[in-house]
Amino acid sequence: MSVSERTKEIGILRALGARRKDIRRLFTAESVLIGLFSAAIALVIAWAAQSGLNSMLYGIVKFNMVQITPTNVITTIIIAIVISFIAALLPARRASRLNPIDALSAD
Numbered sequence: 001m002s003v004s005e006r007t008k009e010i011g012i013l014r015a016l017g018a019r020r021k022d023i024r025r026l027f028t029a030e031s032v033l034i035g036l037f038s039a040a041i042a043l044v045i046a047w048a049a050q051s052g053l054n055s056m057l058y059g060i061v062k063f064n065m066v067q068i069t070p071t072n073v074i075t076t077i078i079i080a081i082v083i084s085f086i087a088a089l090l091p092a093r094r095a096s097r098l099n100p101i102d103a104l105s106a107d
């Protein structure tokens with residue numbers, strides 16, 4: 001989706017002298033940042049859910065039922081980055097192979 005929406009930008013970059021490697025790096029860097037931000041949002045939501053559930057259930061069992069550890073946080077961040085990176089490999093490859101003339105003439 002991002003390649004088809006940004007063909008003009010890719011064409012301009014290629015016409016200005018950007019290499020295929022530069023275009024691939026652009027797409028993969030964006031996807032890694034998206035993965036990092038999605039992991040941060042997921043961790044904030046999980047922490048809020050943990051606080052809410054533990055406050056509701058503590059009166060019943062006198063124990064924190066949901067516990068998020070630093071290992072969970074690190075694992076979540078790594079998994080989110082890896083998934084977003086893998087998902088960006090094919091579009092980045094396709095974007096790097098676009099011909100500058102075809103990309104600039106596309107509508």
